Amino acid sequence: MNKLKLYGKRNVIYKAIMYLFRLCPIDEKKIVVSNFRGKGFYDNPKYIVEKLHEMDESYKLFWLVSDDVDDLPSYIRGIRIHSIKSLFHLSTAAIWIDDCRKPLYATKRKKQYYIQTWHAGISNKLGEAYAIDSLSDEYVLAAQKDSEMANLFLSNSEWLSKSYIDSFWYKGEILKKGLPREDVLFENPSKYYKQVCHFYKSSDNTRFLLYAPTFRKNNDISAYDINYDRLLDTLNKSTGEQWKIIVRLHPNVASQKDVIDYNDQILNGSEYPDINHLILASSIVISDYSSCIFDAMLAKKQVLIYANDMHSYDRNLAFKWDELPFLISKNNDELNQNVCSFDVSVYRTKVKNFCEKCGFYESGHAAEEVAKHILYIKEQ
Numbered sequence: 001m002n003k004l005k006l007y008g009k010r011n012v013i014y015k016a017i018m019y020l021f022r023l024c025p026i027d028e029k030k031i032v033v034s035n036f037r038g039k040g041f042y043d044n045p046k047y048i049v050e051k052l053h054e055m056d057e058s059y060k061l062f063w064l065v066s067d068d069v070d071d072l073p074s075y076i077r078g079i080r081i082h083s084i085k086s087l088f089h090l091s092t093a094a095i096w097i098d099d100c101r102k103p104l105y106a107t108k109r110k111k112q113y114y115i116q117t118w119h120a121g122i123s124n125k126l127g128e129a130y131a132i133d134s135l136s137d138e139y140v141l142a143a144q145k146d147s148e149m150a151n152l153f154l155s156n157s158e159w160l161s162k163s164y165i166d167s168f169w170y171k172g173e174i175l176k177k178g179l180p181r182e183d184v185l186f187e188n189p190s191k192y193y194k195q196v197c198h199f200y201k202s203s204d205n206t207r208f209l210l211y212a213p214t215f216r217k218n219n220d221i222s223a224y225d226i227n228y229d230r231l232l233d234t235l236n237k238s239t240g241e242q243w244k245i246i247v248r249l250h251p252n253v254a255s256q257k258d259v260i261d262y263n264d265q266i267l268n269g270s271e272y273p274d275i276n277h278l279i280l281a282s283s284i285v286i287s288d289y290s291s292c293i294f295d296a297m298l299a300k301k302q303v304l305i306y307a308n309d310m311h312s313y314d315r316n317l318a319f320k321w322d323e324l325p326f327l328i329s330k331n332n333d334e335l336n337q338n339v340c341s342f343d344v345s346v347y348r349t350k351v352k353n354f355c356e357k358c359g360f361y362e363s364g365h366a367a368e369e370v371a372k373h374i375l376y377i378k379e380q
Contacts, residue, residue, distance in 0.1 A: 008138075014087060014105035021091035026111055028378065030060045032093040036119060037100050038066030038081035039251055041073075042274050044117035044154065045097045047180035049076065051367040052374055062089050071273060095374065101146040104138065108149045113377055115370070116150040118168075120291035121179050122159055122358055124324070125214070126316040127167020134217060144169045154179055154370065158359030163318075175373060178366030181276060185299040186364030189280035196281035200244070200267050207243045209235060210282040212275060213306070214290035215252040221259045223288060224249075225308065227332045228266050234336045235284075246278055250290075284339070289317065293326060297351055298362060302342055304328075306335050325350030 031052075033045045041063065049061050053075055063072055064081040072078050079086045082103070090096065090106060099119040108114055128135060128143050135143075147170040155161040156179045164170045184192075197204055209231070213223040228245050235243040247260050248269030262268045269278055275292060276299075279285055285296035288307045296303045305328045310321070321328055325347065329335035 008104075011103065011105040014082075014103075015107055017084065017087050018091045018105065018107055021088050022109060024088070024092050026094055026109065027060065027092050028094045029058055030062065030089065030093040031095040031097060031374075032062045032064065032079075032086075032089050033076075033097045034064040034081065035099055036251055038064050040065070040069050040273070041071050041076075042181075043119055044099050044179055044181045047183060047367040048097060048115075048117070048370045048374075051180070052371040055368075055371050056375060062093070094378070101139070101143045102149070104142045104145065106149075113152075114150045115152045115154070115374075116146065116170075117154050117180070117370075118164075121156045121182065122294045122318075123291040124289045124293070124317050124319055125291075126318050127163050129167045129169060130316045147171075152373070154366070156182060156360060156362050156366070158361075175370065176361055177369035178362040178364070180367035180370055182295060182298060182362055183364050183367050184274075184276050184280065185295060186362070187280070189299070192277040192280040196246075196272065196277060199272060200246075202244060203242075205242065207235075207239070207241050208246055208278075208282040209243060209284040209286065210246045210248065210269065210278050210296075211286045211306075212248040212269065212278075212290060212292050213250065213288045215250040216309075219253050219256070221253055221256060223306075223308065224259050226306065226335065228260075230332065231336060231339070232265055234339055238340050246272075246282065248272075248275060248278060286335075297325070297354075298360075302344070302347065304335070304338055304342070323354075325354045 033049055035043050035045045052059060053061065061076045062079050063076050064086055065078045066081050069078055079089055094112060096112065096114040097117065099117045132140055147168055150170065150172060152172065153164050153170055153174050155164065155174050155176050161174050161176060164174060196208065197206060211226065216223060232243055232245060244265050244267055246267045246269040254270045260266065272278055276295065279292065279296050279299050279301060282301060284302045284304065285293065286304045286306050287293045288305055293303050293305065303326050305326045307328065308330055310330055327338040327342065329338050
């Protein structure tokens, strides 16, 4: 692997600029935050900075964004990601917080502290070290460098802590207090149900099914081939209630909006800012290899797997299919049958056994624990 070639011209130039900015002192009250490479204000970083600001308003918070973001709180300043200004703030911030890998040009100073929250908890996909063949050489190099720079990873379970060591090239400290974005899963869902009903202009007796698959290589969209009209008919007839299906595209393919024929019954879940609110508002969650199945499980939702490519999916899986507590469907016929035959009692027993096996340590207070950790390290 030719590292110099992989860095590319932009990374080399940006790295040099960051080194020049090292002539400026570190601002001990500055924190630079990024989520999903500048996609917006959500996931673990959002909940951390909200709680930190609640506990200590003296911090200067900067959020790296790729597009105009209109939902940033007034106490957070948006900075265009990959801009010269962002390089300055990265070079002079006391703390970095991110849930994806930093670009190759990002180089941390010795006295800076980097919290890598990651964007998934327990997942049915093995980590990066087991997926090298499906990742670019540049990404692998960036991931290895990112893990080397990180001072802290966050974990919600013994399973995830072990995965960081085995699959993410990480050997540093792990805060075993849960994941901040999962705190909301332990709250009363009624508030979020009402918010989602209002957002989608739905009556307060509507029941929701959320479908949110992960991405595929080359942005393949065949995972969205569900017969939604048939599934709606099955739900309405089997329960005697009125259902709507929320389809949330993975961020990697979110621009391909025309893949789904949205209408009053098939709703665009990518328009809603927080997937966990959609999980809480839904009675049923369907996904595939995504970690959101485990989030929905923690929220005590009925979870089913739809994987029409389970025999050809190109990522190594962390669990055998029969180790998971979920009914699995490979086609539309099986999906509709599993929706009709779902046994809640059997499901709850399987979930209980699975959680014990994975060693969860979620408490619903992870954001507070991370904020306390930040305040603690700044006192040292």
